[in-house]
Amino acid sequence: MSLSDELIDQYSRQILLPEVDYQGQERLLQAQVEVAGPEPWRSWLARYLRAAGVAVRELTGPTDQLTVEGGGRRWQRALTPGPAALTALGYLGAAVLLDLAQGEGAQG
Amino acid sequence: MSRLAVVGVGATGGALLAGLHALGATEPLRLIDPDRVERSNLPRQPWFEAADIGRPKAEVMAERLSHGYRGQVEPAVARLSEENCDQLLDEVALVFDGTDNWPVREAIQAWAARHQKAWIYMSVLGLSGMTALFRPGEGPCLYCLFGATIQQGPHCFEAGVLGPVAAAVAGEALDLYQRWGSGALEGFELRLIDGAGGRTEVIRGRDRGCTHFVSLR
Ligand SMILES: [Zn+2]
Numbered sequence: 001m002s003l004s005d006e007l008i009d010q011y012s013r014q015i016l017l018p019e020v021d022y023q024g025q026e027r028l029l030q031a032q033v034e035v036a037g038p039e040p041w042r043s044w045l046a047r048y049l050r051a052a053g054v055a056v057r058e059l060t061g062p063t064d065q066l067t068v069e070g071g072g073r074r075w076q077r078a079l080t081p082g083p084a085a086l087t088a089l090g091y092l093g094a095a096v097l098l099d100l101a102q103g104e105g106a107q108g
Numbered sequence: 109m110s111r112l113a114v115v116g117v118g119a120t121g122g123a124l125l126a127g128l129h130a131l132g133a134t135e136p137l138r139l140i141d142p143d144r145v146e147r148s149n150l151p152r153q154p155w156f157e158a159a160d161i162g163r164p165k166a167e168v169m170a171e172r173l174s175h176g177y178r179g180q181v182e183p184a185v186a187r188l189s190e191e192n193c194d195q196l197l198d199e200v201a202l203v204f205d206g207t208d209n210w211p212v213r214e215a216i217q218a219w220a221a222r223h224q225k226a227w228i229y230m231s232v233l234g235l236s237g238m239t240a241l242f243r244p245g246e247g248p249c250l251y252c253l254f255g256a257t258i259q260q261g262p263h264c265f266e267a268g269v270l271g272p273v274a275a276a277v278a279g280e281a282l283d284l285y286q287r288w289g290s291g292a293l294e295g296f297e298l299r300l301i302d303g304a305g306g307r308t309e310v311i312r313g314r315d316r317g318c319t320h321f322v323s324l325r
Contacts, residue, residue: 004137006147009147009148010147010148010150010151011148011151012148012159013146013148013151013152013268013269014151014152014268014269014270015268017234017235017268017269017270019270019304020268020270023174025170035110036112040129040130041130044126044130044154044275045272047154047155048271048272048275051150051151051152051153051271052151052270052271053151072238075244077135077306082131082283082286083127083131083279083280083282083285083286084279085130085279086123086126086127086130086275086276086278086279086282087275087276087279087280087283087301087308088279089272089275089276089277090123090272090273090274090275090276090277090278090301090303091272091274091276091303091306091307092306093271093272093275094235094270094272094303094304094306095244095306096204097270097272098235098270098279104213
């Protein structure tokens, strides 16, 4: 798979990260995950992952945590009410993207 | 209800607005941003869509918030500066800085000192970010923290950024805002967001007496 100029432009700020790079972006565009957790945080996490290039399916799930599963791996983060939920969503999304970009064998 | 201004409706400012919306906030909001949506914004500013490319960010974001946000929302398609900040920030109680732009940040800080208002600094670069709430006359200012001759550091135009890290920064900024609003924020905190490690480090500062805005007190 090679990325079109339009995709390279769209994902340029991610590709510039050494932790993602061109190869990592290709992996993100091939990745598929399932996201579960309470709204509105689940939708926001799904939006961030989709915007980064990942295919996302949203499922209903536990109300006190966000979970992401895909490629034989699972990530989760507890949710507390208030702004800490947004912080948790951000950290979880970052971890998922970094792990997916670094490929199957990488340490999370 | 105290009016809030969000200067810069990009990665951090937009995530902050999404957070205020999700938390059911009711404060009137003023969204100030001169820029238009670009394709390369989409991965880290996921409230924008491909169909928004070319439209002013402040207007698109105000439109998104009009679905369900419980307070008034006013967009201003303008670049905040020393010259226009008294007008653009008229009747604003607190400013969130989502600009990642030092001259604009300095204009916000000078405005805050003149009017004795608080403001919240946010920045994100690569996999890490920072946020802090500054109060004129109490604790350090931006210059105390980073030096009075601030150089424009690496910018997200040339360095990479991972979108969700900006959401973590915005979450910490909102937490500072809520604690400030309820009177529970004691002293100065610089919060360092580590997107690779998934944790926030809080650095507490002692008030050594800021001398940068002394003539204004
Ligand atoms: Zn100072």
